[in-house]
Amino acid sequence: MNHTGVDLIGSVFAQAKSENRALLIGYLPAGFPTLGESVALVEAMCDGGVDLIEVGLPYSDPLMDGPVIQQAVDQALGNGATPQSVLTVVKAVANRGVVPVVMSYWNPIEQFGIDAFAHELQQAGGAGVITPDLTIEEGQPWIAAAGGQDLAPIFLVAPSSTNERISRICQVTQGFVYAASTMGVTGARDRVSNLAPELVARVRASTDLPIAVGLGVSNGAQAAEIAKYADGVIVGSAFVTAANAGGVAGVRELARELAGGVHRAR
Amino acid sequence: MSTTQANLQGDLPGHYGPYGGRFVPEALTSALDQLDAAFRAGVADPEFISRLVDLERDYTGRPSPLTRARRFGEHCAGARIYFKREDLNHTGSHKINNVLGQALLAQRMGKTRIIAETGAGQHGVATATAAALLGLQCTVYMGAEDTRRQALNVARMKILGAEVVSVATGNMTLKDAINEAMRDWVASVDSTHYVLGTVTGPAPFPEMVRHFHSVIGRESREQIFAVEGRLPDAVAACVGGGSNAMGLFSGFIDDANVQLRGYEAGGEGVETGRHAARFAAGTPGVLHGARTYVMQDEWGQTVPSHSISAGLDYPGVGPEHAWLHDTGRAIYESVNDSEAMDAFALCSRTEGIIPAIETAHGLAGVIRLGKELGPDSVIILNLSGRGDKDVATAARWFGIELEHSEFGASIELSEGR
Numbered sequence A: 001m002n003h004t005g006v007d008l009i010g011s012v013f014a015q016a017k018s019e020n021r022a023l024l025i026g027y028l029p030a031g032f033p034t035l036g037e038s039v040a041l042v043e044a045m046c047d048g049g050v051d052l053i054e055v056g057l058p059y060s061d062p063l064m065d066g067p068v069i070q071q072a073v074d075q076a077l078g079n080g081a082t083p084q085s086v087l088t089v090v091k092a093v094a095n096r097g098v099v100p101v102v103m104s105y106w107n108p109i110e111q112f113g114i115d116a117f118a119h120e121l122q123q124a125g126g127a128g129v130i131t132p133d134l135t136i137e138e139g140q141p142w143i144a145a146a147g148g149q150d151l152a153p154i155f156l157v158a159p160s161s162t163n164e165r166i167s168r169i170c171q172v173t174q175g176f177v178y179a180a181s182t183m184g185v186t187g188a189r190d191r192v193s194n195l196a197p198e199l200v201a202r203v204r205a206s207t208d209l210p211i212a213v214g215l216g217v218s219n220g221a222q223a224a225e226i227a228k229y230a231d232g233v234i235v236g237s238a239f240v241t242a243a244n245a246g247g248v249a250g251v252r253e254l255a256r257e258l259a260g261g262v263h264r265a266r
Numbered sequence B: 001m002s003t004t005q006a007n008l009q010g011d012l013p014g015h016y017g018p019y020g021g022r023f024v025p026e027a028l029t030s031a032l033d034q035l036d037a038a039f040r041a042g043v044a045d046p047e048f049i050s051r052l053v054d055l056e057r058d059y060t061g062r063p064s065p066l067t068r069a070r071r072f073g074e075h076c077a078g079a080r081i082y083f084k085r086e087d088l089n090h091t092g093s094h095k096i097n098n099v100l101g102q103a104l105l106a107q108r109m110g111k112t113r114i115i116a117e118t119g120a121g122q123h124g125v126a127t128a129t130a131a132a133l134l135g136l137q138c139t140v141y142m143g144a145e146d147t148r149r150q151a152l153n154v155a156r157m158k159i160l161g162a163e164v165v166s167v168a169t170g171n172m173t174l175k176d177a178i179n180e181a182m183r184d185w186v187a188s189v190d191s192t193h194y195v196l197g198t199v200t201g202p203a204p205f206p207e208m209v210r211h212f213h214s215v216i217g218r219e220s221r222e223q224i225f226a227v228e229g230r231l232p233d234a235v236a237a238c239v240g241g242g243s244n245a246m247g248l249f250s251g252f253i254d255d256a257n258v259q260l261r262g263y264e265a266g267g268e269g270v271e272t273g274r275h276a277a278r279f280a281a282g283t284p285g286v287l288h289g290a291r292t293y294v295m296q297d298e299w300g301q302t303v304p305s306h307s308i309s310a311g312l313d314y315p316g317v318g319p320e321h322a323w324l325h326d327t328g329r330a331i332y333e334s335v336n337d338s339e340a341m342d343a344f345a346l347c348s349r350t351e352g353i354i355p356a357i358e359t360a361h362g363l364a365g366v367i368r369l370g371k372e373l374g375p376d377s378v379i380i381l382n383l384s385g386r387g388d389k390d391v392a393t394a395a396r397w398f399g400i401e402l403e404h405s406e407f408g409a410s411i412e413l414s415e416g417r
């Protein structure tokens, strides 16, 4: 079947919903620690039960990221990661039958050329792009370019977003809404932010799109807690830490634990 | 450039042609909206204005003088050179103008903590000073390379009661300090205002910082009329992020006959790749929240900058400068380390003013400009800061022996890292 990116994301969320569970979403930067190893790592995520993968495009100035992801993208850049590496990893994910989206700061996409990026990502099997530093005010050209390839433009909402902003963000977002649960940068935290349930409730009031919660989730128990009320649970830094400590096996094991949390939550 | 440059939202607030805007995490947009509202309300509120004006007069020491630089002018083909003496402000540079405005806004917004990035340390010192004055907590982020070469200012900030965080990521200079300050701010925005130190960053920072520095241009305009009875032929400044330049330019931007000249850091030479010449070697892109000229590779990764001057050592530039450059209203040239240090020495010896090394880039530019415009021309240079903080660097550059003096000790201390 010839699914568009937006449809693909919709159908994995629908599938999870029919199983009465949340989706497990995992992040790793492309080219970390090397291109070849990063392909093996995302495949391990797929095998361990991750439903949707965010492939990070390494950027020199990742303002939203804490030390763990900063070091990982530095390593990837040092080993020569480029947007081509991202496309390679996206293909590998798609080949496993798992839905890939890209997570990228804005400048690398702008320099690649937004239409070219949307086109090549679509060709590689990508379904959407999360743009953590692109505000909806600046996002119009990208929304049009992504729309031309049926890719989902995925924007973030934060605890500080007003209801009025949330509603405007939901109007231009497709696929799912990324609820950044914490006021802060990425990184595993001991406790899941208590701001998350309130934020998810406010987003629900604005949209029928699925809502995925990210920032700070690192283990199965935390994933289960979020999976009670959100449609997706996003895990990033913890996968980087698992890769650093245990490589492919470590990532597969973490994916299994998190998937277990998501499956038993409700 | 591709079609991506087509985001021509020149009419939207916070944009300068295709430049400027807001490229930030969603978590910061409400704080930027709050800041924008507080800024607009503040500058329309007579009480806020009078508090700021009182501080400028009684604390900063404004108006700063406009000094005719006769002996230095002889080296500028005899042009009539005037220095706008921002070096005489309390804390030693123009940076205090912006900081007092923003610190008052922080109070107005009910914030109890201010944070800042700093390169040369002048902005950090000014922020630590305002925090002490207004009873606010203060944290300053500074690249590890800069804490070494501007050790005097690190000590000043600590004496003033600020926490100084040495940033050891990336190139360990201003860009990396801004990254860390932004990360702090995302997590602390309820209690904390980020006092950005130059005309860069997401809206409303470029407009707001320019506004608080526009006093430089206003005073200069009045002062030059008083002594010369006419407008200058050109106004000139060094350009790091571009705040001292925008402050001066703003007084003359509507006078089409007044040339606006900016001087960026050529480092070891633009051809060597070790420089901070955004206009000579950068391209439009997005960095630290705004679209502007950026030193970047073909994939949009920021390329490290280099300059002997910590305050000019930054791979981006204020978005309004990008637009002034593209429209041709202002002209930007680069000045290498060695040319700047020659001008540093010349200014010291002809005028008895030791300038900041940032400022020395503007001084070198004015030597060229005098030759270009001729002996009858009138030129104002923003003498943005004094050189106390740079004495160790200059002594090293000129091979001045200081081993048995106090400065010798401070050089060793700063080289020890």
Ligand SMILES: Cc1ncc(COP(=O)(O)O)c(C=O)c1O
Residues within 6 Å of the ligand: B093, B094, B119, B120, B121, B122, B123, B197, B198, B199, B238, B239, B240, B241, B242, B243, B244, B245, B310, B311, B312, B356, B358, B359, B384, B385, B386
């Ligand atoms: C004395 C002085 N001049 C100029 C600058 C450069 O900043 P801007 O271009 O924002 O004026 C600095 C920055 O640290 C400075 O300390």
